Amino acid sequence: MKFSFHIRIWVRLLLAALVAGLLGLAVFTFYLDARVRDEFEGRRFALPARVYARPLELFAGAQLSPDEFTRELQRLGYKEELQGNDPRRFQRFGDEFDLITPPFLFWDGPQDSQFLHLSFKDGRDATLVDSRDNSPVSLVRLDPEYIGGIYPGHNEDRVLVTQAEVPAFVVQGLVAVEDRKFYSHFGIDPRGIARAFLSTVTGSGVQGGSTLTQQLVKNFFLTPERTIKRKVTEALMAVLLERRYSKNDILETYINEIYLGQDQNRAIHGFGLAAQFYFDKRLIDLSLPEAALLVGMVKGPSYYDPHRHPDRALARRNVALAAMHQQNYITDEQYFKAFMAPLGVVGKPEMGTTRYPAFLDLVRRQLLSYYREEDLRSEGLRIYTTLDPPAQAAAESVLSARLAGLEEGSRQAGAEVGVETGGLEGAVIVADVQSGEVQALVGGRDPRYPGFNRAVDLTRPVGSLMKPAVYLTALARPAEYTLVSWLDDEPLIWNEHGRPPWEPRNYDRINHGQVPLRTALANSYNVATARLGSELGVRNVLDFAHRLGINRELPPFASSLLGAVDLSPLDVAQMYQVLGSGGFRAPLRAIREVLTADGKPLQHYALSVEQVVDPGPAYLLTAALQGVVREGTGRDLAKYLPPGLNPAGKTGTTDDFRDSWFAGYTGDRVAVVWVGYDDNRPGSFTGASGALPIWGELMARLHPEPLALPRPENVELVSIDPPSGLRADHACVGAEEIPFVRGSAPEDFAPCARSTGTIIKSWLHRLAD
Amino acid sequence: MIPLKTEFPDNNTQMWPGMILRYSILLIAVTLLSACAVERGPAPPTVGNPAVQALVNTANAEVEQGRIPAAIATLERAQRIEPRNPVLWHELARLHLRQGNYQQAESLAARANSWAGDDKAMLAANWRLIGEARASRGDQAGALAALERAGEFEK
Numbered sequence: 001m002k003f004s005f006h007i008r009i010w011v012r013l014l015l016a017a018l019v020a021g022l023l024g025l026a027v028f029t030f031y032l033d034a035r036v037r038d039e040f041e042g043r044r045f046a047l048p049a050r051v052y053a054r055p056l057e058l059f060a061g062a063q064l065s066p067d068e069f070t071r072e073l074q075r076l077g078y079k080e081e082l083q084g085n086d087p088r089r090f091q092r093f094g095d096e097f098d099l100i101t102p103p104f105l106f107w108d109g110p111q112d113s114q115f116l117h118l119s120f121k122d123g124r125d126a127t128l129v130d131s132r133d134n135s136p137v138s139l140v141r142l143d144p145e146y147i148g149g150i151y152p153g154h155n156e157d158r159v160l161v162t163q164a165e166v167p168a169f170v171v172q173g174l175v176a177v178e179d180r181k182f183y184s185h186f187g188i189d190p191r192g193i194a195r196a197f198l199s200t201v202t203g204s205g206v207q208g209g210s211t212l213t214q215q216l217v218k219n220f221f222l223t224p225e226r227t228i229k230r231k232v233t234e235a236l237m238a239v240l241l242e243r244r245y246s247k248n249d250i251l252e253t254y255i256n257e258i259y260l261g262q263d264q265n266r267a268i269h270g271f272g273l274a275a276q277f278y279f280d281k282r283l284i285d286l287s288l289p290e291a292a293l294l295v296g297m298v299k300g301p302s303y304y305d306p307h308r309h310p311d312r313a314l315a316r317r318n319v320a321l322a323a324m325h326q327q328n329y330i331t332d333e334q335y336f337k338a339f340m341a342p343l344g345v346v347g348k349p350e351m352g353t354t355r356y357p358a359f360l361d362l363v364r365r366q367l368l369s370y371y372r373e374e375d376l377r378s379e380g381l382r383i384y385t386t387l388d389p390p391a392q393a394a395a396e397s398v399l400s401a402r403l404a405g406l407e408e409g410s411r412q413a414g415a416e417v418g419v420e421t422g423g424l425e426g427a428v429i430v431a432d433v434q435s436g437e438v439q440a441l442v443g444g445r446d447p448r449y450p451g452f453n454r455a456v457d458l459t460r461p462v463g464s465l466m467k468p469a470v471y472l473t474a475l476a477r478p479a480e481y482t483l484v485s486w487l488d489d490e491p492l493i494w495n496e497h498g499r500p501p502w503e504p505r506n507y508d509r510i511n512h513g514q515v516p517l518r519t520a521l522a523n524s525y526n527v528a529t530a531r532l533g534s535e536l537g538v539r540n541v542l543d544f545a546h547r548l549g550i551n552r553e554l555p556p557f558a559s560s561l562l563g564a565v566d567l568s569p570l571d572v573a574q575m576y577q578v579l580g581s582g583g584f585r586a587p588l589r590a591i592r593e594v595l596t597a598d599g600k601p602l603q604h605y606a607l608s609v610e611q612v613v614d615p616g617p618a619y620l621l622t623a624a625l626q627g628v629v630r631e632g633t634g635r636d637l638a639k640y641l642p643p644g645l646n647p648a649g650k651t652g653t654t655d656d657f658r659d660s661w662f663a664g665y666t667g668d669r670v671a672v673v674w675v676g677y678d679d680n681r682p683g684s685f686t687g688a689s690g691a692l693p694i695w696g697e698l699m700a701r702l703h704p705e706p707l708a709l710p711r712p713e714n715v716e717l718v719s720i721d722p723p724s725g726l727r728a729d730h731a732c733v734g735a736e737e738i739p740f741v742r743g744s745a746p747e748d749f750a751p752c753a754r755s756t757g758t759i760i761k762s763w764l765h766r767l768a769d
Numbered sequence: 770m771i772p773l774k775t776e777f778p779d780n781n782t783q784m785w786p787g788m789i790l791r792y793s794i795l796l797i798a799v800t801l802l803s804a805c806a807v808e809r810g811p812a813p814p815t816v817g818n819p820a821v822q823a824l825v826n827t828a829n830a831e832v833e834q835g836r837i838p839a840a841i842a843t844l845e846r847a848q849r850i851e852p853r854n855p856v857l858w859h860e861l862a863r864l865h866l867r868q869g870n871y872q873q874a875e876s877l878a879a880r881a882n883s884w885a886g887d888d889k890a891m892l893a894a895n896w897r898l899i900g901e902a903r904a905s906r907g908d909q910a911g912a913l914a915a916l917e918r919a920g921e922f923e924k
Contacts, residue, residue: 057850059820123788139820139850141798205883433850435845537774584880607845607861609876678811678821711882 025508029236040253041222048149050159050348051363052352052441053387055106055141056593058118062125063703066095067596068390069120073099075145086166095120098131104143107354107601108385109594114140124759132135132664145389148354150364151435154215164250165284170271171251172329172392173295178213179319180327181557187242188214188235212236215298216254260294260693261301268301278306280346288330289317289338293345296320306345315345318461357450358443359387362570362590370603379595387592393702395428395440401676402426403445403692410684425678426691427454428698429588430671435607436577436586439669452678459552459566460659460676464524464633464687465652466563466578468621471521475617475624476544477536479743483518483620484725486663489528506531507653516725518624518738522632524651526562533561547612549574549585549746563652568765572663573672579621580648580665582709582740616741617713622648623739636688637664640696647709649700651687659684660690667705671695679712714742721750729753821854822845828860837864855884855891862898866905875902893922 043358058064070092078088082098101114117131128137149160175182181189189211210218217237258276259267268277274294275283296316297304306313313470316337354360358537363385371381389482407424428441443453472492474481488729489512496501504526506512511527520528533541541561542554554565570588578585586609594603627635627646633651641647660683661676675690676683683690710751711717717737721728725746728735732752738745811882831840841864848857858881866874878895885891900915 057820060852061818061820107842136819138823294919432852437848445845582883584883586878601838604842606841606873607848608873608878609878610872665861711835712883750923 013542025321027281029240032237033240037244040241040245049367049383049555050146050382051148051150051360053147053385053386053389054385054437055104055143055144057139058116058128058137059126059139060125060128063123064118064120064125065123066092066097069118069125070748071390071393072142073688074744076143077282085113086307096670101140102143104141104600105382105595106141107595107604110521110599111141111161111328115546116140127663141347144385147356147385147387150360150361150367150716159270159276159283161252161270161272161283162254163248165282166169166255166271167284167286167291168288169288169291169324169330170255170283170295172253173292173324174212174251174298176323176327176329177295178215178298179210182212182246185188185211185242185512187211203725211238212254213241213250216250217241218255219257220253235437246282254264258298260297260299261305262721267586278345287338287339287341287344288334288346289321292320292324292338292685293317293343306343310343310345313345317343324765346607354450355448356392356441357442358453358455359385359392359438359590361443361450361759362438362441362456364589365767367594368479379516381593381602382597382599383591384593384595386432386439386592387438387441387590391430391440395430395442395698398694398698398701399426399442399673400445400447402697406675406685406690423677423679424683425454426673427458427569428671428673428694428697429455429569430669430702431573431577431588433668433670434584434586434609434667436574436588437592438588438590439753441590450727455569455673457568459568459571460674460680461564462567462572462661463563463652463654463659464526464665465572465575465650465661466545466561466565467521467524467529467565467651468625469548469575470529470536470561471517471624472548472578472579472613472617472621473530473536473541473544474517475620475741477613478616481517481532482740482744482746483624483738484720484746485517486514486725487517487520487525488527488531489513489520489525490529492527493536494530494534497557499557502530504562513678516625517715517724519632521624521761522627523630524633530558530561533558546610549587549612568674569674572661573670576663576665576672577670578612579618579625580707581609581672582615582712583618583624584609584612585612586610604634605737616714619709619712619715620739620741622707625649625664625708633688634662634664636690636692637696640693640698641704644706645704647704648690648707651697653686655689656682657684657686660675660685661687662691662695664695665707666699667707669699669702669704671699673698711739715739716742718745718746720746721752724750724752727753770847818851824850825857825860836866837868840864841868847908853884855881855886855888858884859895859898862895862902865896866902869905871902871906875899878902881924889922893919896922917922 020635025696043605060471073090078090078099080090082089082091082100087100087102087365090097094740097116097118099116101116103113106110107408115131115390116137117134118125119127127348128140129135130137150429157341172526176585179189214234217234221322256269256270256272259269260271261268261277263277268274271294272283275281275290278288278294279286279692286294293306293316294311296319297306297313299316303309304313304316319336321338322332324330330338363383367383377493398476403424403426405553411422413606418757425445426442428440428442428443429438431438441455442453443455475483489506491511492504496502497679504524507524514647515525517532520532538558538561542556550567550571552562552565552567553664557564574585575587577588589605591605593601593605596602626646629637629647637649645666647664647666649662652659658680661670661673665671673691673694675694687692716739719728719735720726720738721732721735727746727749728751731754732750791914801817824843825826828840828843831837831843842859844857844861844864848854848861851857858877862874862877862881878898882892882895884896896919897913900919904912904914
């Protein structure tokens with residue numbers, strides 16, 4: 001009896017231990033389940049904001065060439081050759097196009113797939129019809145280019161893809177290579193584990209035994225630890241994951257999470273980013289061999305790095321292809337073709353997750369004034385922007401090419417003198433002159449590099465770009481100043497209280513005596529401008545500068561009149577937008593609309609204008625700035641632009657040529673170009689030799705509209721004899737029609753005015769006085 | 770208006786100063802007339818572009834459904850296609866007025882005016898709208914001034 005008593009105690013103890021163990025396991029499982037749910041949902045639904053460029057609007061009469069249209073379609077990833085009703089495909093026959101657009105959710109609602117036929121003529125879309133029934137289509141938008149996202153996390157980067165954006169090859173490849181039983185197991189594959197265990201024990205340890213789910217858990221949640229305890233936890237979590245989420249959800253998350261390489265200190269996670277990084281393509285556009293390479297790399301992204309170990313990578317890719325072929329996911333033909341294909345990785349890896357880092361940076365900043373950073377990074381907002389990809393492409397390529405040319409030129413010159421000339425940089429902004437929509441933003445010479453955004457963050461003295469503020473202040477006093485008022489360009493010493501005396505000098509070091517106001521601006525005479533500014537009062541001028549949209553503090557000193565103020569290219573663009581619209585300030589903006597992840601309109605950035613300058617003076621100033629281009633420091637622009645455009649503009653050159661600026665506008669766009677060095681070293685280009693050619697060449701590519709501001713009703717044209725600045729008549733040679741605010745034109749006639757009618761008129765005039 | 774026809778005197782020897790005077794007056798008259806004929810800006814385009822017309826129709830429908838922000842966005846889309854069409858700017862001004870954005874309504878109407886050229890009806894309508902906007906903001910004096918301007922164009 002003693003014996004069985006002992007046994008009963010042992011049994012009870014054993015039972016108790018077992019129960020305790022099971023309870024412990026249950027608790028642990030609950031805990032794991034909660035963790036799975038938390039982290040998975042937290043991550044899965046931490047959707048980044050998706051950012052889109054402007055959609056191309058198509059209508060009969062739209063100014064568009066067939067080649068431009070083709071480029072737009074290619075940018076959007078449309079494939080050539082129609083295939084049934086598959087969207088994102090097009091076909092071109094000369095000047096005729098057939099295409100099928102994908103359904104897309106716009107601000108004002110979803111737009112179905114469109115079946116379109118277009119024919120082009122004379123640089124325009126001549127006809128636009130529905131290709132199914134030939135009915136005319138009055139207006140339709142192409143889907144806009146996806147330009148990037150604003151992501152969760154700091155060191156992690158993703159290009160998140162949804163199931164629809166994953167090519168079948170990737171899924172098939174993953175299943176074939178990594179987890180054949182993916183669709184049938186419950187998170188772990190006991191037979192697979194057994195096999196792995198056996199092969200490890202018997203020494204032929206090749207099989208992994210981990211399912212995709214287990215790999216996801218490993219990749220997702222836990223730090224790398226290879227203990228038994230860890231393996232058991234992983235297995236449990238994998239099972240729990242499968243219980244909670246569908247195979248598709250798990251697969252989608254796997255595709256977005258799996259580690260696929262390193263770009264210096266940036267980890268490449270997910271197939272979306274990997275496709276961009278290794279092939280400079282969207283995931284959906286990958287070919288079979290490309291998809292197979294990525295699938296193959298899952299096993300060891302560093303070991304199979306195609307940049308560093310191309311042979312291994314190629315071999316591994318072909319192993320993946322073989323597995324896919326063996327399991328009948330691909331045909332013989334597909335297999336052989338893919339097998340023979342080269343590796344195909346791009347030479348220079350893309351940096352960043354967007355093609356347009358400078359523009360995206362501006363978008364983010366403008367959003368942050370309304371949204372918290374966390375909302376931006378986690379709510380899956382859809383952001384529709386103002387970016388115009390063809391304008392952006394033109395700006396990027398002109399800037400890069402010209403900077404290289406300028407640098408080469410000065411390198412040759414500098415080599416003789418032993419001066420270091422590398423590192424020339426630049427920035428470009430292009431915006432719609434009436435609405436302020438930013439169409440292109442280039443932050444530096446290498447536009448793909450998400451570094452210093454010079455267009456927004458570089459602040460430099462603007463030099464003569466500030467002169468229009470001075471002249472506008474003057475022209476706003478028509479009783480005192482007109483375009484033909486005489487200004488004194490004789491030497492000036494300006495004594496300001498508490499400041500050393502200032503003696504401004506003209507660029508050519510010559511003093512030009514008495515000059516008409518418009519000529520002083522056209523030729524950018526510093527002395528005449530400074531004197532004018534002193535008559536007007538520095539504060540009054542700076543007031544106008546603020547009205548022109550400059551939000552920064554401007555030092556209240558005389559030197560500010562000549563541009564000794566630091567502004568960014570964006571600031572300058574705002575200023576010239578106001579001038580270019582005839583006095584209607586429209587804040588420069590990069591965003592049109594914001595929608596929630598499920599398509600509810602959240603915010604509309606409305607077209608907003610404010611009349612900040614009277615139309616009369618604004619009109620006169622534009623006339624003067626057109627003079628800058630016609631006969632002043634901007635006259636070289638004629639080399640780049642077709643005649644009849646009459647753009648307005650201003651050159652700017654700072655001391656020692658450290659900064660070369662050009663700002664100006666046409667009938668539809670305003671643009672600013674800056675050229676210089678990041679370290680502010682002296683350069684060798686004036687505004688006219690550095691920035692101006694870039695502006696000119698860029699504008700020439702953008703179908704510029706001629707500049708013809710509507711003449712306000714209080715502005716009249718009066719015939720003037722330029723040498724005297726007085727009224728002319730038909731007897732005067734070289735007379736010009738000059739705009740004046742009504743009543744401000746000179747009363748007296750010029751000496752050349754000799755006709756009887758004129759004589760009588762002035763006689764009558766003198767009688768009346 | 771200076772009459773264009775002149776009568777020539779019979780006596781030739783006395784003609785010269787008279788003729789010069791008349792021809793000078795004629796010249797001045799022609800110059801003045803041609804100045805009037807010169808556009809003060811691009812002629813207001815007709816809403817003839819079917820794309821723009823389609824959008825305007827959509828905007829009207831949206832207004833009827835009470836979806837003003839949507840209508841504003843639609844008109845902005847139209848404005849991108851025809852940036853100088855004063856009708857579009859005017860309609861935008863009207864919608865903003867309805868939304869209570871008085872400052873914005875006034876600015877948009879002023880913008881519409883700058884594109885209206887010689888279209889008196891459009892100019893008057895814009896000034897009326899500016900008057901309404903100013904009145905709503907409490908600027909009675911400004912409102913009166915605007916309505917006076919409107920009146921000038923309505924004669």
